[in-house]
Amino acid sequence: MTGETHGLDRILARHPFFDGMPEGYRVLIQGCAANAVVKAGDYVYREGEPADRFYLIREGRVALEVYVPGRKPIVVDTLGSNELMNWSWLLPPYRCHFDARALELTRLITLDAVCLRAKMDEDPVLGYAVYKRFAPVVAARLAAARRQLTDMYGAPGS
Amino acid sequence: MRMAPADAATAAARPMPEPRQETAPAARTPDLMAPRPFTVERVTRDVSDTFTLELRPLEGPPLAFQPGQFTMLYLFGVGEVAISVSGDPDRPERLVQTIRAVGPVTRAMTALKPGAVVGVRGPFGRPWPCAEIEGRDVVVVAGGVGLAPLRPAILHVLARRGQYGKVALLCGARTPKDILFRRDLRRWGGRLDTSVAVTVDRASAGWHGQVGVVTKLIGHAPFDPEEAAALVCGPEIMIRYTVQALNDRGVSLDRIYVSMERNMKCAVGFCGHCQFGGSFVCRDGPVFRFDRIADRFAVREL
Amino acid sequence: MRTHTSQAADRPAAAVIGDDGLDALIRALTEAGRRVLAPTEHAGAITIGDINGLADLPRGRGDVQAPGRYRLTETEDAGWFAHGPTAEGWKRFLYPPEECVWRAEAKGASWREEPTTTDDADSADTLALLGVRACDLAAVAVLDRVLGPEGAADPRYRARRERAVIVAVDCARPGGTCFCASMGTGPGAGDRYDLRLTPLADDPGSRFLVRAGSAAGADLLARLPARPADDAALAAAEATLNAAGQAMGRAMPADAEARLKRNLEHPRWNETAERCLTCGNCTSVCPTCFCSEVEDRSSLDGRRAERWRLWDSCFSVRFSYLHGGSVRESGAARYRQWITHKLAWWHDQFGTSGCVGCGRCITWCPVGIDITEEVAALPATAAAVPA
Structure with a gap:
């Protein structure tokens, strides 16, 4: 167990999410972290579930899907190594927006959002440090989603 | 026939005596506007609206070309369009051209069968700088049918793999069924010395590949931004986002090459249609080093 | 294009011609089998057309030109070439608005090419362009760069251009919208002419200083009734150009x-x-x-x-x-x-x-x-x- 925490420690310290974050905060956040492995085809979470965790993908690939009755789910995005997943934990009502399904064997670090939210409420400087790391991710996903909407490869004039 | 009324008869009837000038009249120069007949040897349907023709000249030598060049492809009596050469530059015996059916001429070309004859003018334009970028990592970013003019460059690089650093090929397509040259992508992806990533804008759960805009692939692709040269082709908005993403990762604009598209009519720099600022895209492009056009690229409706 | 050697330009230096010289010039060009194009009056404007003799040239016809305005005027004493830039330039004769550049007949799965009317340089019109203003001569030089051997090498343009004789006529009075002086293209003709006529300041409509710019021009000049140009004539030509340059109502900013x-x-x-x-x-x-x-x-x-x-x-x-x-x-x-x-x-x-x-x-x-x-x-x- 200690060995595993140690490993996690090392992995988290290297993750870009913690770049420039004060040591104390990193240790604090690590206190909410755990390793997880998801098999190909399994769900990490589903749309509408409480967003009480977020994830750092260590290895593997996860599809964000929208379930459509009577059809195959629509994949709106795929996430891979080193990416953050499930920013819904940051904003009320703290519900997952999509189904997250592993496309291959995927190793994740899960972070307990409930625990972290409480700590952020107590310490706004920590809260700001975390928001500052999530805001660019949210913005980049929004920009990417809007670019997808342009249908740039679509038949011209259609 | 919409033949002009006042053509042959009137002009030819005018008696034209002498005066011989000191310069002998130009002998019949081979006209740059005259198409050369090629036989269709093979037609491959690539994706729903895109197909590839393999052509062989009716007579005369094969059409040598450089990666990134295009030809003007003519359907007898119907019209002419600019089409990228998508074949292997080391094997020019067959002229390979990939066509997306989007206008009257290209749609009419979908009916072509082996044995049919099409006209070819060219090849035209400045190529990808395959020799100049030897020694560098190579990032190829293709959007949709933009992979077609990049295919000769990829084949050129892979045939001389030792001359280049890391090679990364990043492809974006609309949906999984719009992915061009799947067999090539599988083959190139199977090489241990080449990284291939494909992403689509939309997919359903049957697709196990990546979903998202092509620019997403740039952050993770294995290449050294300080060393890499990038070759980019796709719709203009895709080029815009891609250049930005490459530059964000550290690829300087003078190592980014893009292939531009404009209305090509004469292909030899005098009809004026393809002008892009001071350049004729047909003659000074279609491949441009991005830093040289960056100012213009940002101006709308130029 | 035709070579313009300095030798040829220097040879008969300069001469002065009047109405009879102009008449002889048109005759010489016509008799050589050329299609002579010159300013003509047509549909209320001076524009380029075919002429058969001096009588077809507008005489005493000037024009008022302003932004969005063009009107012909009558001035009996104004003589020949009293007008500003013609409604259209010479472009349509060297580079026609419509031209067949390729023609073929289906043959089996392929086709057989047929000549177009202008494929053969021999069948192209052999033109004489008479009364080409300095600006229009500069325009021909520009087209030479675009379509001539320096540019896209349009064989049809080239054939017409190589065979054309150009008689430039300098401007005694700029048109109402002219600004050639600021473009460095006029009012005096630059190069690429065979003959250049400069109206003499004392009688701009009927007496011209003539200079040859090519061997063909010199040959032509030798056949005209002319008198050698004296210093007074050279000065009068110079005066014409100075006055015209100064009378120009607008200028293009240099930058x-x-x-x-x-x-x-x-x-x-x-x-x-x-x-x-x-x-x-x-x-x-x-x-x-x-x-x-x-x-x-x-x-x-x-x-x-x-x-x-x-x-x-x-x-x-x-x-x-x-x-x-x-x-x-x-x-x-x-x-x-x-x-x-x-x-x-x-x-x-x-x-x-x-x-x-x-x-x-x-x-x-x-x-x-x-x-x-x-x-x-x-x-x-x-x-x-x-x-």
Whole structure:
């Protein structure tokens, strides 16, 4: 167990999410972290579930899907190594927006959002440090989603 | 026939005596506007609206070309369009051209069968700088049918793999069924010395590949931004986002090459249609080093 | 093009001709089997047409030209060549508005090429261009760069151009919209003429100093009734040009190229677009606008096909069409394309301005947009780029 925490420690310290974050905060956040492995085809979470965790993908690939009755789910995005997943934990009502399904064997670090939210409420400087790391991710996903909407490869004039 | 009324008869009837000038009249120069007949040897349907023709000249030598060049492809009596050469530059015996059916001429070309004859003018334009970028990592970013003019460059690089650093090929397509040259992508992806990533804008759960805009692939692709040269082709908005993403990762604009598209009519720099600022895209492009056009690229409706 | 050796230009130095010399010149050109083109009066304007003799040349006809305005005037004593720039230039004769560039008949799965009427240089009109103004001569030099051996080498243009004899006539009085002096293209003809006529200041309509610019020109000159030019005649010719240069009512800012390149985004474009009708008149009267459409045609039975080159204009929306839409949709973008191409990009493409200062685009613009005023309206730049 200690060995595993140690490993996690090392992995988290290297993750870009913690770049420039004060040591104390990193240790604090690590206190909410755990390793997880998801098999190909399994769900990490589903749309509408409480967003009480977020994830750092260590290895593997996860599809964000929208379930459509009577059809195959629509994949709106795929996430891979080193990416953050499930920013819904940051904003009320703290519900997952999509189904997250592993496309291959995927190793994740899960972070307990409930625990972290409480700590952020107590310490706004920590809260700001975390928001500052999530805001660019949210913005980049929004920009990417809007670019997808342009249908740039679509038949011209259609 | 919409033949002009006042053509042959009137002009030819005018008696034209002498005066011989000191310069002998130009002998019949081979006209740059005259198409050369090629036989269709093979037609491959690539994706729903895109197909590839393999052509062989009716007579005369094969059409040598450089990666990134295009030809003007003519359907007898119907019209002419600019089409990228998508074949292997080391094997020019067959002229390979990939066509997306989007206008009257290209749609009419979908009916072509082996044995049919099409006209070819060219090849035209400045190529990808395959020799100049030897020694560098190579990032190829293709959007949709933009992979077609990049295919000769990829084949050129892979045939001389030792001359280049890391090679990364990043492809974006609309949906999984719009992915061009799947067999090539599988083959190139199977090489241990080449990284291939494909992403689509939309997919359903049957697709196990990546979903998202092509620019997403740039952050993770294995290449050294300080060393890499990038070759980019796709719709203009895709080029815009891609250049930005490459530059964000550290690829300087003078190592980014893009292939531009404009209305090509004469292909030899005098009809004026393809002008892009001071350049004729047909003659000074279609491949441009991005830093040289960056100012213009940002101006709308130029 | 034909070689213009300094030897040839120096040989018979200069002579003075009057009406009889002009008459003999037209005769000599006609008798040589040339199609003689010159300014003629047609439909209320002076424009280029065929002439058979001196009587076909307008005499005592001047014009009033202003933005969006053109009117002929009568001045009995004005003599020959009293008019400003002709309504259209010489472009249509060297580079016709419509031309078949390829023709074929279906044969099996392929086709067999057939000659077009202009394929063979021998069948091309052998032209004499009489009365070419300095600006229009400069325009021919520009077209030589675009379509001649220095450019895209259009064999048809080349054949006509190589065989044409050019008789330039300098301007004694600029037209109302002229600005050639500021473009460095006039009022005196530069090179590329065979003969150059300069009206003498004391009698500009009927006495001309004649200089040869080529061997062919010198041969012609030797056959004309003329008297040698004395110092007084040379001075009178010089006086004509000085007066004409000074009488010019407008000027192109010297930094036009830099101004345009640095102001591709400027509110002026939208302001001008509110007046501009995007009719393309300016492009058709411009003596250097060369843009063309390539049109493929076929017979109803599909057995015969032709390819035509047609004048086109960057003012049409379709001009920049790319499957799905046009690059330059707005009138502002199309006007900007025309003027920046003409005055700025042309330098990059052909090493010269595309504007020769003839003022036709100003005169024939239905709303009187003035190209010099448009450039002047943009912020001046420190570094003037010479035209």
